[in-house]
Amino acid sequence: MKSVTEEAANQPSHQLQAEAGKTNLILKTPKGTRDFSPKQMAIREEIFGTIISCFKRHGAVTIDTPVFELRDLLLDGHWEESKLVYDLKDQGGEMLSLRYDLTVPFARYLAMNKITNFKRYHIAKVYRRDNPSISKGRYREFYQCDFDIAGQYDPMIPDAECLKIMHEILSALQCGEFLIKINDRRILKGIFDTCGVSDARFEAACSSLDKLGKMSWEEVKTEMVHERGILPEAAEIIGHYVQLSGGERLIHQLCQDPKLSKSQQAVEGLEEMKLLFEYLTLFGVRDQVSLDLSLARGLDYYSGVIYEAVLLRQPNGHCKEHPPVDSVAGGGRYDGLVATFDPKGQKVPCVGVSIGVERLFSVIEQKLEMSKEKIRMKETQVLVATAQRNFLTERMKLINALWGAGIKAEMSYKKNPKLLNQLQYCEETGIPLVVIIGQQEMNDGVVKLRDVATRKEIDIPKENFIEEIKKRLEK
Amino acid sequence: MKSVTEEAANQPSHQLQAEAGKTNLILKTPKGTRDFSPKQMAIREEIFGTIISCFKRHGAVTIDTPVFELRDLLLDGHWEESKLVYDLKDQGGEMLSLRYDLTVPFARYLAMNKITNFKRYHIAKVYRRDNPSISKGRYREFYQCDFDIAGQYDPMIPDAECLKIMHEILSALQCGEFLIKINDRRILKGIFDTCGVSDARFEAACSSLDKLGKMSWEEVKTEMVHERGILPEAAEIIGHYVQLSGGERLIHQLCQDPKLSKSQQAVEGLEEMKLLFEYLTLFGVRDQVSLDLSLARGLDYYSGVIYEAVLLRQPNGHCKEHPPVDSVAGGGRYDGLVATFDPKGQKVPCVGVSIGVERLFSVIEQKLEMSKEKIRMKETQVLVATAQRNFLTERMKLINALWGAGIKAEMSYKKNPKLLNQLQYCEETGIPLVVIIGQQEMNDGVVKLRDVATRKEIDIPKENFIEEIKKRLEK
Known part of the structure; x- marks a missing residue:
C-alpha cells in the first residue's frame, strides 16, 4: 500500500503542501480524478x-x-x-x-x-x-x-x-x-x-x-x-x-x-x-x-x-x-x-x-x-457600471430592472468601483453592453449605453432603457 | 450492524426477491437512495x-x-x-x-x-x-x-x-x-x-x-x-x-x-x-x-x-x-x-x-x-409509420432524411408493425405528426402526413416532405 504522500508524488502538477493549522494537508484531488475549470x-x-x-x-x-x-x-x-x-x-x-x-x-x-x-x-x-x-x-x-x-x-x-x-x-x-x-x-x-x-x-x-x-x-x-x-x-x-x-x-x-x-x-x-x-x-x-x-x-x-x-x-x-x-x-x-x-x-x-x-x-x-479561439465562459449581456462615487443605489435599481426583464446582468460588488476596472471586466469576460449611470445622466433622466466592441456611447431615456437594450441584444 | 435483509425490510415498496442463479438477490436501490423515472x-x-x-x-x-x-x-x-x-x-x-x-x-x-x-x-x-x-x-x-x-x-x-x-x-x-x-x-x-x-x-x-x-x-x-x-x-x-x-x-x-x-x-x-x-x-x-x-x-x-x-x-x-x-x-x-x-x-x-x-x-x-397535467417525457416530433408489410427499407430512408434535417423522429423496430399500434404510440407519447408510407404512396411519389390531434391526413410530394413537416412543426 502506498502512503498518501507517495501517491501524491505521482501528480506533481496538482500538488501543494498546505500547513493549515498543525497538519500537513496535501491540496489535491484524489488519484485519477480532476476538477474542471x-x-x-x-x-x-x-x-x-x-x-x-x-x-x-x-x-x-x-x-x-x-x-x-x-x-x-x-x-x-x-x-x-x-x-x-x-x-x-x-x-x-x-x-x-x-x-x-x-x-x-x-x-x-x-x-x-x-x-x-x-x-x-x-x-x-x-x-x-x-x-x-x-x-x-x-x-x-x-x-x-x-x-x-x-x-x-x-x-x-x-x-x-x-x-x-x-x-x-x-x-x-x-x-x-x-x-x-x-x-x-x-x-x-x-x-x-x-x-x-x-x-x-x-x-x-x-x-x-x-x-x-x-x-x-x-x-x-x-x-x-x-x-x-x-x-x-x-x-x-x-x-x-x-x-x-x-x-x-x-x-x-x-x-x-x-x-x-x-x-x-x-x-x-x-x-x-x-x-x-x-x-x-x-x-x-x-x-x-x-x-x-x-x-x-x-x-x-x-x-x-x-x-x-x-x-x-x-x-x-x-x-x-x-x-x-x-x-x-x-x-x-x-x-x-x-x-x-x-x-x-x-x-x-x-x-x-x-x-x-x-x-x-x-x-x-x-x-x-x-x-486560439476565445471561449466565453459566462453569458452575461450587460454590466451596470458607474464612473462616479455613491451610485450603488442607482446601480442596484437598474440591475434589478434588467434581471426582472430576464436580461443577464452583472455589476461590481464594490461601493465605488473604478470605471476602467469595470470596462476591463467586460473585455475579459466578453460582456457586449455597459449601462453607465452618473450625476449627469441622473439629471438628464437617461442612462449611457456603451457598446464594448465599438466603444460607442449613446444616452437613452431611463423609461425605456430595457426595451432599447433588448433590441440591441436581439441583433 | 443491520444485515442487508433487515435494512431492506424498511423499504417494502422498492423490494423484490430475486432468485437469479443460486443467490437471493434483493432488487432495490441502497437505503436512502432512489431511481428517477x-x-x-x-x-x-x-x-x-x-x-x-x-x-x-x-x-x-x-x-x-x-x-x-x-x-x-x-x-x-x-x-x-x-x-x-x-x-x-x-x-x-x-x-x-x-x-x-x-x-x-x-x-x-x-x-x-x-x-x-x-x-x-x-x-x-x-x-x-x-x-x-x-x-x-x-x-x-x-x-x-x-x-x-x-x-x-x-x-x-x-x-x-x-x-x-x-x-x-x-x-x-x-x-x-x-x-x-x-x-x-x-x-x-x-x-x-x-x-x-x-x-x-x-x-x-x-x-x-x-x-x-x-x-x-x-x-x-x-x-x-x-x-x-x-x-x-x-x-x-x-x-x-x-x-x-x-x-x-x-x-x-x-x-x-x-x-x-x-x-x-x-x-x-x-x-x-x-x-x-x-x-x-x-x-x-x-x-x-x-x-x-x-x-x-x-x-x-x-x-x-x-x-x-x-x-x-x-x-x-x-x-x-x-x-x-x-x-x-x-x-x-x-x-x-x-x-x-x-x-x-x-x-x-x-x-x-x-x-x-x-x-x-x-x-x-x-x-x-x-x-393531472400531462407531462411529455420525450420530444419526438414525427413517427415514420406504415400500414403495410415490407416497408422497412422505405421507412428507414424517410427517417434518415428526417434525422438529417434535425427533426426528432422515431419508427417502430418491427419489420411489419401494425398501424394501430403505431398510432397508439403517438397518442401515448404525445408525438404530433405521423408520416405514413405504403404502396399507393410509393406509386404516387408522395407520403401521407397525419396530424395526430385532428386525425386529418393529406398527401404531400416526397421531394419536399421535409420542408412541409418543418413548416407544420414551426406553427
Missing part, C-alpha cells in the same frame, strides 16, 4: 449538449440511478474485473460499491420495474480503480453517455440505430475522421468453437483478444497459450481469422468458409451482419464501418453484435504514426443481462452505445487550444 | 433549467469537482457531524470520502488554484448517511444547487444578491408562498457573549439552537443546559432573544438594547443587517424576508449573515396546521473556510446560497400529480 466546463457543456440533442432526436427519454449500488447486485457475475470496483467502507448497514458503468444499473432498473421495452439515455459519472493515464484521457472518475434500446424486436433494426447515433455524434463533434469496427460475439464464438476452445475458456480468450491493438498479435497469442490454456495450434487458427477485416465481401467469404459455416452461431451472426450492413447503407453510414474479427470488447455481458469507434486522425490533420488505438465510443448487444436480475429470469434483449466523452473532450480541448 | 426526470430537468438560468442571469460560471475527496481534506475541522460522511473502503492508496456538500470542495478548489475572486454555480449530488425520511424528502444521496461569490467586497452587496437569487428561484418554481429567515452569526455570538457563554461552547449551542422548529424551545433549552453546559439562567436570557423576529424596527430595537449594544460583534452584525435590509428593498424582495434570531444553521463554517427559506403554504392552497419547518434553501457567509485549506492561511471571504432541490421537487411532483 469554468473554461473546461463551457467546452464540456457544448459536447454534452450535442450528445443529448442527438439522443433526443432519436426519441430517447432519460433516467437517473444512484452513484452506488448494493455490492452483490453490481458484482454478481456481471464483471470480471471486480478488483477495479470502488467499494464503500462498512459503516454498518448495506455493502455498497460505486457503479463502474451505466449498463448494469440500467439492467437492474429494467428488472426491478418489470419494464420490457424502453429507449433511454443516461449521462453520468462512473468509477474504476484503473491505472490512470492522463495523456490517454483515462481517469478513475469519468462520464459515460449511454443510449440503449430494450425490447424484443426484429434483428438489427435497433442495432443499426445505435450505430447511426454513434456516427451522428462523432460527426457532429468534428473530432476528425473515425472508423467504426464491428464484430459479433457469435462469429467469435464460432471461430473459437471451430478451434476446439471450450465454452469455459471463451470469455477469458475474448478478454485477451480485447488487448489486440494495445498489444501485438504475437503477445496476445502468448497470453492465450500461457495464461488462458488455449492450445498453440488453436491460437494459430484464431490468429488467421482475427486478422481479417472488411465489408460485404468478407461476410460473403466467411459464409462460404468450410469450417465456420458448420457453426450455427457463426452462421446466425454472419447472416445478421449482412442485414446490418444493408441497414447501415440505408442510414448513410456504411463508409465509416468495417467488420473487424479482432474486435472482442472486454465485458462479459455482450451476446451479439459489438462495435467500437476509433479516431483515425487528430483533427489538426496529422495522421498518427501508429495504428489507431483510441476508442471513443463502443457498445453492443446484451440479451442476457436483464435476466440475471429478474427473479423469474425473464429475458429483455438490449442493445446500446456508450460515448467515451473524456477522450473526445481532450481531443476537442487540444483543438481549441491550438486554434 | 423518465417522468420524474422531465420534471427535474425543468426545475434544474429554471435554477441554472437564474444562476446564469447573475453572471455565474460553473465548475465540477470529483464526487469524493481526500478524507483528511474533507473532514479536517470542517464538519462536526463526520459520522454522517460516507467513507470509501481502504483498497490501498488514498483514504477517500464522498462529499457531503459542495461548499467544502469549492473552498478546496479556490485554495488549490489560488483564486481570490470567483462567482460560480455547481449542481451536483452530495451524500449524507443521515436517517432517511422519504415523506420529508430527506435522502442519503441528493442534489444541491449552489451559487457562491468569493472575493473581498463591500459589506452585504454580494450577500444581497444571494438572497435575490433565492427569491427569484423560489418565485419562478411556483411552489407557493415562502419566507426567508435571516440572522447573523455575529448577532448570535453577541447574544451568547452577553449571557456569558464561552467561545468554546458557542458552536455546540448553535447546533442545539438549529433544532428549534423541529423541537420546542423547552426541549432545546433542556439540551443546551444538560448536554451543552449552558447555565439555566443564561439559557433563559437566550430564550428571550431567540424568540424575537421582525424587520427594521427589531434591528433598531436591538441596536438600543443595553446588553447587546456592548458586544462589538453584535453591533457590527446589526449595522450590516440594516444595510442588507436596504439592499433587499432595492431588489424588491424585502416583503418575504424576516430577521429571525432563532436561526442558527448547523454548519460550523458560517461567520456572518445566514439565511434559510421555508415554504409557508403548499401550492394547493391549504395552509399547513403546523408552523413551517420545510427548509427549501439556505446559505450564508463563510469568510474563514478557504483559509483553512491555504498553506499561508490566506482569507478569501465567501457568501453563497444552496437550493434544496429534492424538497422542491417533491412539492412540484405532488402539485402536478393533483393537477
Whole structure:
C-alpha cells in the first residue's frame, strides 16, 4: 500500500503542501480524478449538449440511478474485473460499491420495474480503480453517455440505430475522421468453437483478444497459450481469422468458409451482419464501418453484435504514426443481462452505445487550444457600471430592472468601483453592453449605453432603457 | 450492524426477491437512495433549467469537482457531524470520502488554484448517511444547487444578491408562498457573549439552537443546559432573544438594547443587517424576508449573515396546521473556510446560497400529480409509420432524411408493425405528426402526413416532405 504522500508524488502538477493549522494537508484531488475549470466546463457543456440533442432526436427519454449500488447486485457475475470496483467502507448497514458503468444499473432498473421495452439515455459519472493515464484521457472518475434500446424486436433494426447515433455524434463533434469496427460475439464464438476452445475458456480468450491493438498479435497469442490454456495450434487458427477485416465481401467469404459455416452461431451472426450492413447503407453510414474479427470488447455481458469507434486522425490533420488505438465510443448487444436480475429470469434483449466523452473532450480541448479561439465562459449581456462615487443605489435599481426583464446582468460588488476596472471586466469576460449611470445622466433622466466592441456611447431615456437594450441584444 | 435483509425490510415498496442463479438477490436501490423515472426526470430537468438560468442571469460560471475527496481534506475541522460522511473502503492508496456538500470542495478548489475572486454555480449530488425520511424528502444521496461569490467586497452587496437569487428561484418554481429567515452569526455570538457563554461552547449551542422548529424551545433549552453546559439562567436570557423576529424596527430595537449594544460583534452584525435590509428593498424582495434570531444553521463554517427559506403554504392552497419547518434553501457567509485549506492561511471571504432541490421537487411532483397535467417525457416530433408489410427499407430512408434535417423522429423496430399500434404510440407519447408510407404512396411519389390531434391526413410530394413537416412543426 502506498502512503498518501507517495501517491501524491505521482501528480506533481496538482500538488501543494498546505500547513493549515498543525497538519500537513496535501491540496489535491484524489488519484485519477480532476476538477474542471469554468473554461473546461463551457467546452464540456457544448459536447454534452450535442450528445443529448442527438439522443433526443432519436426519441430517447432519460433516467437517473444512484452513484452506488448494493455490492452483490453490481458484482454478481456481471464483471470480471471486480478488483477495479470502488467499494464503500462498512459503516454498518448495506455493502455498497460505486457503479463502474451505466449498463448494469440500467439492467437492474429494467428488472426491478418489470419494464420490457424502453429507449433511454443516461449521462453520468462512473468509477474504476484503473491505472490512470492522463495523456490517454483515462481517469478513475469519468462520464459515460449511454443510449440503449430494450425490447424484443426484429434483428438489427435497433442495432443499426445505435450505430447511426454513434456516427451522428462523432460527426457532429468534428473530432476528425473515425472508423467504426464491428464484430459479433457469435462469429467469435464460432471461430473459437471451430478451434476446439471450450465454452469455459471463451470469455477469458475474448478478454485477451480485447488487448489486440494495445498489444501485438504475437503477445496476445502468448497470453492465450500461457495464461488462458488455449492450445498453440488453436491460437494459430484464431490468429488467421482475427486478422481479417472488411465489408460485404468478407461476410460473403466467411459464409462460404468450410469450417465456420458448420457453426450455427457463426452462421446466425454472419447472416445478421449482412442485414446490418444493408441497414447501415440505408442510414448513410456504411463508409465509416468495417467488420473487424479482432474486435472482442472486454465485458462479459455482450451476446451479439459489438462495435467500437476509433479516431483515425487528430483533427489538426496529422495522421498518427501508429495504428489507431483510441476508442471513443463502443457498445453492443446484451440479451442476457436483464435476466440475471429478474427473479423469474425473464429475458429483455438490449442493445446500446456508450460515448467515451473524456477522450473526445481532450481531443476537442487540444483543438481549441491550438486554434486560439476565445471561449466565453459566462453569458452575461450587460454590466451596470458607474464612473462616479455613491451610485450603488442607482446601480442596484437598474440591475434589478434588467434581471426582472430576464436580461443577464452583472455589476461590481464594490461601493465605488473604478470605471476602467469595470470596462476591463467586460473585455475579459466578453460582456457586449455597459449601462453607465452618473450625476449627469441622473439629471438628464437617461442612462449611457456603451457598446464594448465599438466603444460607442449613446444616452437613452431611463423609461425605456430595457426595451432599447433588448433590441440591441436581439441583433 | 443491520444485515442487508433487515435494512431492506424498511423499504417494502422498492423490494423484490430475486432468485437469479443460486443467490437471493434483493432488487432495490441502497437505503436512502432512489431511481428517477423518465417522468420524474422531465420534471427535474425543468426545475434544474429554471435554477441554472437564474444562476446564469447573475453572471455565474460553473465548475465540477470529483464526487469524493481526500478524507483528511474533507473532514479536517470542517464538519462536526463526520459520522454522517460516507467513507470509501481502504483498497490501498488514498483514504477517500464522498462529499457531503459542495461548499467544502469549492473552498478546496479556490485554495488549490489560488483564486481570490470567483462567482460560480455547481449542481451536483452530495451524500449524507443521515436517517432517511422519504415523506420529508430527506435522502442519503441528493442534489444541491449552489451559487457562491468569493472575493473581498463591500459589506452585504454580494450577500444581497444571494438572497435575490433565492427569491427569484423560489418565485419562478411556483411552489407557493415562502419566507426567508435571516440572522447573523455575529448577532448570535453577541447574544451568547452577553449571557456569558464561552467561545468554546458557542458552536455546540448553535447546533442545539438549529433544532428549534423541529423541537420546542423547552426541549432545546433542556439540551443546551444538560448536554451543552449552558447555565439555566443564561439559557433563559437566550430564550428571550431567540424568540424575537421582525424587520427594521427589531434591528433598531436591538441596536438600543443595553446588553447587546456592548458586544462589538453584535453591533457590527446589526449595522450590516440594516444595510442588507436596504439592499433587499432595492431588489424588491424585502416583503418575504424576516430577521429571525432563532436561526442558527448547523454548519460550523458560517461567520456572518445566514439565511434559510421555508415554504409557508403548499401550492394547493391549504395552509399547513403546523408552523413551517420545510427548509427549501439556505446559505450564508463563510469568510474563514478557504483559509483553512491555504498553506499561508490566506482569507478569501465567501457568501453563497444552496437550493434544496429534492424538497422542491417533491412539492412540484405532488402539485402536478393533483393537477393531472400531462407531462411529455420525450420530444419526438414525427413517427415514420406504415400500414403495410415490407416497408422497412422505405421507412428507414424517410427517417434518415428526417434525422438529417434535425427533426426528432422515431419508427417502430418491427419489420411489419401494425398501424394501430403505431398510432397508439403517438397518442401515448404525445408525438404530433405521423408520416405514413405504403404502396399507393410509393406509386404516387408522395407520403401521407397525419396530424395526430385532428386525425386529418393529406398527401404531400416526397421531394419536399421535409420542408412541409418543418413548416407544420414551426406553427
